[in-house]
Amino acid sequence: MSKFKIEFSSPVKIEWVRIVTEWREKITVSKKIEVIELVFDQEVQLNNFDPLHIVLLSCFIDEIQTKGYIVRLSFTDDDLHNYLFNEINLKTYWGKNKIDHIDSPVISDFNIWRITENGKEYYSISVLDYFKRSYFSGFDLSSLKNALNELYFNVFDHAEAHGNAFSFIRYDKEEGKIRVAICDFGKGIGRTLRKRYANFDNDCIALENSIKVGISARTQKYNKGFGLDNVTSALKKGDVFRIVSNEALLQIEDDSLNIKTFKIPFDFRGTLIYFDVAIESFEKEEILENFSFFE
Amino acid sequence: MKTIILKDILSDNTFPVAGDYIYKEINTSINAHEKVIIDMIDVLTVPTMFLNTSFGAIIEEFGSLKLKESIGFKNITKSQVERIQKYILDYNQVIENNKKNI
Numbered sequence: 001m002s003k004f005k006i007e008f009s010s011p012v013k014i015e016w017v018r019i020v021t022e023w024r025e026k027i028t029v030s031k032k033i034e035v036i037e038l039v040f041d042q043e044v045q046l047n048n049f050d051p052l053h054i055v056l057l058s059c060f061i062d063e064i065q066t067k068g069y070i071v072r073l074s075f076t077d078d079d080l081h082n083y084l085f086n087e088i089n090l091k092t093y094w095g096k097n098k099i100d101h102i103d104s105p106v107i108s109d110f111n112i113w114r115i116t117e118n119g120k121e122y123y124s125i126s127v128l129d130y131f132k133r134s135y136f137s138g139f140d141l142s143s144l145k146n147a148l149n150e151l152y153f154n155v156f157d158h159a160e161a162h163g164n165a166f167s168f169i170r171y172d173k174e175e176g177k178i179r180v181a182i183c184d185f186g187k188g189i190g191r192t193l194r195k196r197y198a199n200f201d202n203d204c205i206a207l208e209n210s211i212k213v214g215i216s217a218r219t220q221k222y223n224k225g226f227g228l229d230n231v232t233s234a235l236k237k238g239d240v241f242r243i244v245s246n247e248a249l250l251q252i253e254d255d256s257l258n259i260k261t262f263k264i265p266f267d268f269r270g271t272l273i274y275f276d277v278a279i280e281s282f283e284k285e286e287i288l289e290n291f292s293f294f295e
Numbered sequence: 296m297k298t299i300i301l302k303d304i305l306s307d308n309t310f311p312v313a314g315d316y317i318y319k320e321i322n323t324s325i326n327a328h329e330k331v332i333i334d335m336i337d338v339l340t341v342p343t344m345f346l347n348t349s350f351g352a353i354i355e356e357f358g359s360l361k362l363k364e365s366i367g368f369k370n371i372t373k374s375q376v377e378r379i380q381k382y383i384l385d386y387n388q389v390i391e392n393n394k395k396n397i
Contacts, residue, residue: 142340143340149310149340149344150342214392222344222347223344224343226343226346226347226382230342230378230382233381234378287370287373288370289369290369291369291376293363293366
């Protein structure tokens, strides 16, 4: 008998964030061994299960388990069950020992990675090596590598997520996009910035400002407020970038001039970043033998 | 003129620490009226936490013109040059904004 049964009845992303947020409030630390069952209804299928679902679910499972529960997953779609257990190897991540990363047999997936202090620089190198080897030899993928570095460092510098942070990357060959999702159950960008900038009246304003040059919580002395701008200013036609944090959603389509923010009716404690990079924007790598600002 | 192979520095250090190492090298070279060449071979890109502790720190101390005069690159991608140029412009803008806010 499960203590709680949590139903995910649709694949709608913001609905998932709401369900997870509400249940995080309800689930308290367990003193005895109890089961929490996560139920994925008929509409939640492999073909609509995105990197966002995977990282959000990973953080949620991690938190539930840390609170002392056993997590059980129930599926209607057998393909999704097979994918999560046999290809992503979800169970292995939360077995006897917590594991940071296992390679996936699915060539287009760069499997779940627990964002760790030691691995945060090497992971982006692995991702790039992997994509260059498998699909994009000779192309300049530096903007993707740069984005990953900035975002992983952000988790460590600002989030205070206590190890509950995950990344997942997939190459969607049909759509011609690389889909990246990064989630942490830390304090959230909105909350962190509003602590420093008293004039940011709400989380929408905080998120809008978070991508501006010079805006930083300055948690570390090397933080100067260039990181998120460095990510968003590299967006090109066909790219979509989103941040959900605290009570706000920020969305950028195509380039950093097209920004929208939305207030969301709940407080997501953490930061969820998901973005799609259109591979048609990748240019051939051009290496200059020598460069000086003044010849 | 001194040449630094950046991948050697990055192999043993985090980005911020490697940036600080580069800052010290450029600082020494500026005082000796010399130039530092940074060989970017096998380094696809460097994030802002490296740029802040290296070039950003030099801009704070000597200004962006002195930085540009004092460094050169080998084996650098075109996109990385563009990113560094944007970074220098942005850093100057932040300094200007901070002056206005004082």
